[in-house]
Structure formats: structure tokens, C-alpha cells
Amino acid sequence: MLGPRWTLLVLVSLTAGCSDGEEVEKSGESIFVAPASLDELAEETFFDHPWPSDLRKESDGTVRFTGYPNPRKKPILKGYIESMKGVLTGFSPAAPGFLRFTTPLAPSSLPTPRASLGDDAVVQLIDVDPDSPERGARQRVASFFRAEEGAYWQPNTLAFMPALGFPLRPGTRYALVVTERVRAADGGRIEPSPDLRAVLGHDDASGPAALAKSALSGALSELEQAGVAKSSIVHLAVFTTDDPVAETAKIRDFVVASYPEPKILDGTLKKAEEAGFYDTYEGRYGPTPNFQQGKIPYAKYGDGGALAFDAAGEPAVQDDFDLRFALTVPKAAACPMPASGYPIVLYAHGTGGNYRSFIGPKDEGTALAKRCIATMGIDQIFHGDRPGASAGTPELLFFNVENPVAARANGPQSAIDVVQQARLFTKSKITIPASISGGSEIRFDPDKVAFMGHSQGGLNGPLFLAVDDQTRGGMLSGSGSMISIALLEKTKPVDVAGLVKTVFLGLLGDETDELNLFHPAMSLAQSIVDPTDPIHYVPMLVRRPRAGFLPKPMMMTEGVNADGSGDSYSPPHGIEVQAVALGLPPQTPVIHEIAELAWADLEPVTIPPQGLSGNLAGGAASGVLAQWTADDASDGHFVIYDIPAAMNQAAGFLENLMADRKGLVPAP
Template sequence: MQFNRLVDDFYAAPFPGEQHRKPDGSISIDRFPNPDQIAFVDDLLAIGRRDMRGFGLSSGIFFPFDGPLKEDALPDAMSTLDEAATVFLVGVDPDSPDFGQRYPVRVNFESDGGPFGAPNLLSLVPIQGLPLRPSTLYAAVVRRELLDADGRQLSVAPELATLLAGGHPEGLSNDALTAYRRAIDSLANLGVDLGSIAALTVFRTQDPFDEMRRMRAEMYRITPPKPAAPFELVGTYDNFCVYQTTLEMPQYQHGTPPYLDGGGGWRFDDAGVPIPAGTQTANFVVTIPRQKMPDAGFPAVVFIRTGQGGERPIADRGVHETKTSPSIPGSGPGREFAQVGFMGLQVDGPHTGLRNITKQDEQFLIFNLLNPEALRDNIRESALELVLFARGFATFEIDVSSCEGVEAPNGIVHIDTSHVGIFGHSTGSLVAQIAQALQPLFRLSILSGAGSSYIENLIYKRKPIPVKPLAEAMLKFGAKGRSLRIYEPLLSIVQWIGESSDPQIYGRHLVDEPLFGRPRHVLMLQGIVDNYNLPPMANTTSLSIGLDLVGDALDETESRLSAFDPLSTWLSIVGSEQLPFPVMGNRDRIGELVTAVVAQHEEDGIEDGHEVVFQREAPKAQYRAFLESWLSTGVPKVIDAEGATP
């Protein structure tokens, strides 16, 4: 292994590693290769230099070697958990709850690491959905028994030999030396034979919640926006009415929307306080059940506008009878909410509804592949706005006297703030997971078409367009005869820099370790086959939250998914399992029963499986029962709804 920080080469030592940390805590990535001077890469690295103060929780680890390795001796991901593993990633921070815990990694070797790599590059990519912990020390280890291409044990770089012997290699800072010595002591205490180590890198992860905490504090400092005008009745249907108004949403993304030519990032003053960037007018839509309001108010579901399309999908996004036919007005989730006594609320997020000022495709404005800073902060802004939006629920009132059938004192409806859920579909599911982690009012979530991980999305997303060919063209891979794979170092840079907007980083804070408030209930509805979020992305979400799989494992029997690991491959790693219906309170967290599951549903043959929550009755019946049982018993139940009818 190469390990020489005195050489003017990014890959003269492993990355990540404390040897790359500057005295001010920032990370030295100035020498990361960009031989074709691609603007996107330059922009990405500029964000990294400015914002990063630690290493990735879910990005790759790269070891440069001075010769080829025996590729057929590389371990598979599950084998990296074995005590005798030749390659492993382990927690070495004695103060962390994951001290001594090994994390599974996919291992790859390439003699030509490509334009963003190095010759003879060994790559370790963590299983997505099993992120490391923030601000925590880790060690990645390669043992000598891995063998080189000639079948010989690996040698040890002189600098590493000095470290293992208790010395101080030239060029290694005192802070980095302290981190390495602490890790080496931990490895020895964990029973690792130091003489077996051929390659080692030690790194402390970033805190991806740092800016989010500051922004959340800002959302609790400012006053929640109020309706700009009285609500207007805009639709009356069999079991619900629709009201609409506007409000002014505070904006913290700087620049000119939709940020296609730059901008779109948050800014903070010298004291770390967020700097506002103005306001934007947003539609505010409310659906009201045509029934008597409970004394506590109507329970409510926030339906996230992002990822839906149309002016008021909460009311209108129902079944498409053909791929090109519109859905019937009044057939949207608001109808399902009303059937079990819930009101619904929808507000325009960034680049949606009235805030889509250029009227371009919202999907591509949110996932702005040309502007990594805007892509990251589009998601973060969307989630933080919902944290603020929910703060207004305690005083929210709406006059619904024009809606026949509603019974409420003086025709005024309010919200039962003890029963507020959040529903996110597609991009909205990304936003929902982050918002739910940050806003304790969101005690329950319904996730549809959900997925996580920038690495997996850039490789496997097929719709709305295949992303991999686009990324390969941007990176000029075609001319080099290269194919983009999860082991590409640049993908790990993307993952690292975008982590604070990746829901998998927030997953453990929904059920197991809530940051704010009580554990949350989660129902994830996965379509088979969902080409927007195939199993690599969907599994990332399920694993990161720690969901049990309820009902049939359709991903195991669907031939179109044979190239991917089914969810069951990794369930036991996170302490999850496959359960039969019905499921209720399958998790006991902090003495509280929590329902947290994923259910898989076959597509309807018309729309992609991504849209199954709108196209088929079974998932609708499932989330209705989830809501109704939560309201009636305090713990949601997930039922077998196959064969259900409207």
C-alpha cells in the first residue's frame, strides 16, 4: 500500500483518512484528479473545500497499491463481517455505541482506477442503508493475507510500519497521529493482530446534521407563515371538500431560481446563523372530511407536494386508466384520508406549483444534476420548510361552513396536533424522511416510491430518464471506454458532499434513536417493479430505518429484479425480519410500541410500479387502515389488503 503524504499526489495515501485533514478541520481535496477539467467536478470540489469538516458516513474508501492484487481473493460484502476477514471496516471510537462494530463493504480492485482514481486501486463501498455514525472514528483495514496478483502476502508501506510500531511518520500531523494511535490501540484491544495489517486508514466522520440543526433552530425562531387570504372552497366531492389559499414561504436558498446556472445554496453569517433570501408565494390546499369534527380537532396528514405534479395532487392524483389519461378530479389521497376521518394539507415546496417560475419539469429542477449545491439544498430546504409549516398547526383554523356535511363549532375546523402524519411519494418521500426526523409533530409517515443514496441513484435509476448514461456523458467516460460503477471515486465524492440531504443518514433517527420527540411510525409501500427506485435505492431506505418486511417478498421472485439483492439479504444485519400480516407494534423503542414496516405490491400493468400507491386499491386500503388504527388504538396496524375494493 502507498502511504506517503509528502508526495504531490492525492492517491499517495488512502482516502478518506485523517492525513487529509487540514489544521482548521477542513479536508484537503485540492489534488483530487480532474484531468478533463469538468466544470461539474470543479463545482463539487469547491463545495467540499468550503463545507466539509469530516469524512463520509456512506461514501467509499480507497486504497492505492503499488501493484496488482489477486482479484479472485477479494471478499464479498457479507464476508467482510467475519472475524478473519481480509478487508473490513470497523468502529474504533471507544466513546461510540458502535465501538467494535463491523460494517459490510463491497470490495473491488481495478488496475486502472480511471480519471478520478489511481492505478491499482482497491475500493471499499459501504452497503447503502447502513451508514456510519456522525463525528465518530473508524478504521478500514486490509490484511496481508489478501495476497497480491502472484499469490504473495502483501507488504507494508514504510510509513504505516512506523505507525504500527508506535512511531511518527514524516509529514503526518500531530492530530492525525493521535487519531491513528487511538485507532491502532482500539484494533489491538479488539483482538486484531497488528502484524497482519498491510493497509490502514483512519478517519473521523462528518456531522451531516450541523447545518440542519442551525436551520431547524431558525425554523423555530421565526413565525410560521399564515394564509395570505381566507380559504376559498374550490371543490366538493362525495366525502370531502377542498379549500385553497396562498401563503408566503420564507426562502433560504440564495440565487435566482431554478438555479440552473449556479446558486441555490444556503448561506450563514460569521456566527453560523442562516441568512434569509426572501419569500416565495405558495399554494396552500386543505382537504376536509364531510363529517363531524372530533372534539380534539381533525387528525391530519401533510401530503408533500414535491414529486407529484399538478396544482393540487392531494385532491386529484388518483388512478390513471391508461398511461396518458388524466386521473379523475377528487380521486386523490384526500379522498382516502377523509374515508378514515383525516384532513389533508398540501403546500408548494421549492420548484413546485406557484414556485415553479419557469414551468419546467419539476423532477429535473429538484434533481439538478448540473448544480450539486442546488440539488443538495433543494431537498434540505423542502424538508425544513415543512418543519416550519407544521409549527403553525397549533393555531391553525379554517372556516368550512361552506362545506355541507361538516359539523364543527361555528363552522371552524382545527387540527388534532397529537395525530399528525406525513405522506411522501417519490421525491416527496426523500423530503418526508428528513422532515419527520426533524419535526416531532410528524409521529407517522407513509412513504411511497421511496429510495435513498446518491451512489445507487446515479447507477441504477431508470426513470424518468436513465441517469447512468447521462452521468457517463458528463464525465466523458464514453471516450475512455469506461462504465460508471458504484466503485467510482467521484461517486463517493458526490455521496459525501450530498449526505446531509440523503435520507439514509436520518433513517436511524425515525424509530431507534429519535433526535427530537418520540419514536415514529413508518409504513413504506414499495412497488414491484419501481424503475425510479429499484431495490438498491429502496433497500437503502428500508435498511436505514430498520423496517421489517411484511407479507410476501415480491422482490425475490420477480425475474426483472434478479440482478439485485432482495431486501431479505440484509434484514438480519439491522435486526429486522420478514413478518406475516397483520403487523402492529413490531418495534419496542424506549418502552413504546412502534409500527415500522415495508410492504411490497405488484404494479398494475398500466403505470410503473413507482405509482402503485395511486393505481391499486390494496396499498390505499393499507394506508387507510394504518391511519385509522393509529387514531383508534394509538398503535397503527398494517393489514393484508390484497383483494380490497374502493
């Protein structure tokens, strides 16, 4: 079985195939059909034209998913495909793509992700966008070839995807080329198909091929400038990426510019309890905007759930609600309030938690109060007494496999919740009156706000942190990226991996062996979930922040064993890929070797006794991925709660972030 930890690691050699000038007999051709109508591309013929491709767009400019393979006629897949009609104007920056051939290829001629950066690579993914800051640059690309026909695979399919940890830039045009150096399994050469020969200008072009030639001429010119001659191309896919972050960012900007500042509701604030290191206050605040249209909680396909925009393309608030909160404040005797107020961490709980999940002797509220930091928690989407929360199970509503429309928007809506929550401190500048505290008025420093999220909260956190600048940085626990990894490896709280094989795809017996990260169904799933997948947001935290934003110091934790097992809720592989995309090196000791480091230009770092500072963003930020042995925890997902040293390091990171925007990672 070609396991999800990757066939591409087996495809380790890049070979020229033959010496210069050597005559090699033809073995086969690429399959590149320039269709007269997109209706010609459906089911078993769907990949006879490359996917993705800018030639696969409807007259309104949106990507056509109609005809995407559903060989078992599964109703749930039918709904997924239908849900994407008219949704995307570009293709996923992270999902696999597919090219077909008439004969098997030699896997040994395919490059590793690092080797794919070379101008002599057999498979190259090149930025061909004249307006891109990376114009002409080769991107890391992973390749996988399957010769056999499968339930969802057509024979002789070359699958490719941006190397894990390196999603493509949004709204950018790329070209995937297979060059003449590729070899068939029998050692023979591969030639372009008749339609592709016409597109490349080798033969006269007419009809659909002429239209394709015109549409792709600009990309071919860019390829020539990048050193790829048309005479060297045997297969080609030209496509423009979608921008999965755009809607979330637009709504965030609308909220901070136009939506009312939140206030604590009159008569709701109270001191709930006193503990050894902190006092706990509870209350409600509002308004909080809901941008998801339809019938809350959007449980089923047809209930809506998409983010709403008006006819002019501006965000459209659907309704407003208020949220309950808990707020822990350090004891004044041990932590006198600074002149500017207490630093504050916004905490986002995991699935099944609530607004008080951070309160307890082993939890975040205690660890941060010991460091003179206040902490605030709210109910996450579909939890507690939020609208629609009583209508279903939180994990099934948030990770909504029944309604792909809502699944795309639940994460962005959750991020907007945190944007409004942060405004309590940065704009409204709430206080706890002396009449409530029983002492002096309690204030909070609007310049010292940070984020901490666990599990579901750790998935929403990167979305918030990427599009908003109210916090200095953050810490993520049990937070991973790439929905395809979760679909293949997640087993708790629901055995998602098992359900995907049987219920969703209808694979039987040995057919399950065909499922891997490059599978056509994984490409569809990734395309659907992109707007809520952290993989597209984490590069914006350090490597390419929004205009005017500072890079954010970040820390991640992972519960893992040497064999890569450990976290049943957020697969370690997804956590590691997210760290690579964010640019976080693993701290030593490294418990599990991260495969993606082979092409990531990241090396493990040893944190000195005085801590590690300025290792990111050219010295402007700090951060690491901290691995902890999962066997020492109830499940690797909960290492920060089960291993005191893990919680201490995470809390220490946040303490140092409050003291210095650049951050400092304490020694473990």
C-alpha cells in the same frame, strides 16, 4: 461488467489464505504515502494516500477535495470539486473509499458485509472514537477490488464502503484496516508500505511519516483495544465522518423556537368545491422562511443556493414567502368531527405536481377522507407559484446537476417548508370558520398529524420526519436513498444513468463497464449530496431518534418486478436500501428478493388478518416495506395510484396511526 447490483455478492468467501505458521512469499505492498504536502495528491496520485483520511484536511480543518481525479477534464466535474472547497469538516458516512496496492489482490480473500463483522476478517471497519456509543464495534463493510487501470481507476485499487443500508454514525472516527491475512492474486503475502511501517512503529518515523504517526496514534491504540494488533495491519485509513443532518436539524430547531407561527392570510380562505367524500378548501398561508442564499432558483453554479448561517453560526433567514394550499375535509355527515378535531395528513407531491395533486377519485385525499382524515397539500420547492418556479423545469431545478451547491440544500429547505406547514396545526391551530364551511367551525387535532409523500415528496419527507417531532409517523411512496444508485439506474423523467456515463464522465465504448457503486465519481457525488440524501435521515426515524423524540411508525411502498425492474423514477434498489436503513422488513409476498437482507438481520413478515403492530423499536412502532408488482401499473413508481389495494393499505396504515401512536399495518 461489474454491475451495480454488485460485485460484492460475487465476493462471497472469506478465506484465511494459509494455515498458521506457513511461510508465504511476499508479492507486494500497500501504497500508503505520507505526503509532505497535500499538493502531492492529485489526479493519478490522488489515491496514493487513502481516501478518506483525517490526514487530508486543510489548515482550517476542512476536507481537501482539490486534486480529485477528473481525467477527462470535464468542466462539470471541475465545478463539483471546486464547490466542495471549505465545505466539509468530515467525510461522507456512506460514500466509497479507496486504498491502493502494488499488486493485484485475490478477491476470494475479501469478506462479505456480514463476514466483515468478524475479528478475523481481512477487511474491517471499526469505530475508534472514544466518545462513540459504538466504540470498538465492527461495522458492515462492502469491498470491491479492481486490478485494471481505467479512465478513473488507478490499477490495483481496493474500494470499500459501508454496506448499503448501514451508513456510519455522523461525527464519528473510524478505521478501515486490511490485515495480513489478505492475499495477492498469486497467493503471496502483502506487506505495509515504508511510510505505513513507520506510522505503525515498525521502523523509525521522520518527516511527514512522523507527523502521520502522531496524528494516528490514538486510532491505533483504539484498534489494539479492539483486537487488531499493529503487527497485523498492511493497509489503513483513519477518518472522521461528517454530520450530513446537522444543518437541517439546526434550522428546524431555530424555526420552532424563534420563527413566527404561520397564519392563513386574510381573505384567501375559500371553499373551492364539494365532492362525494370531502369538501375542498383553498387559501394561502405564511410566512415561510427561505434559508437558501443567492439567486433563486439557483439554476447554475455561481447562483448560490447554500443554506445560510450568520457569523455566529446561527441560521439566517434570507427571505419570507407565502404558499398556496388545498385542504380536503371529510364530509361531516359521514365523519362527524371529533371533539379534538379531525386528524390531518400533510401530503407532499412528486416532481411536476402541485398543491392539488392529492385530489382525485384514486388519490390520497379520497382514500383518507373515507377514513375520516383531512389532507393538506402545498406546492413543493420550484413548483406552482413559489419564488423562482417559473424560471425553469422543476426536476432540473430540484435535482440540480448544474449547481451542486443548490443540490445539497434543496432537500433540507423542502423539509423546513414542511416543518412550518405542520405548525399551522400544532401551534397556530388553524380552523375553518363556519362562515366559510357553511356549517360548523372545522378544527384539526394538533396531536394527530402524519405525513405522506410521493416521489420528490417522498425524498423530502424523511428529512422532515427525522428532524421534527410534530408528526406521529408517515408513509413514503416511490422514495429511495443513495444518490449513487440513482445516478446508475434512474431513467425517468430524465435518463440520468445515460447522462452520467457520457455527458458527466465522458466515458466511451467499453469504458462504461468501469462504472459501478464503488466508482470514484460515485464517491464524489455521494459526498456532495449527503445533506439531502434520505440515507442519513431514515435511521433516525426508528433506530436512533433525536433526543426526546419517539420512534415513528413508517410504511414504504415499492413497485417492482421479480427481476428488480419496475420503478424508472426511483430505482427499486434505492427503495430497498432505504427500507433496510430504516429497519423496515418486507411484507410477504416478497416480489423481489432484497440482496441487502443477507446482512441486515431483517426477515420478511407475514401480516396477520388483524394487522401487524409493534414490530419495530422494541414494540414502540410498526412498519413494513410493501412490494407491489410493477407490471400491474403504468410504471412501478405509481403503484399506489394504479393498484387500489396498495392505496387502501397505505391509507389504512395512516388511519391506524391516528388511532394509536404505535401504529398498525393492515393486511394487504
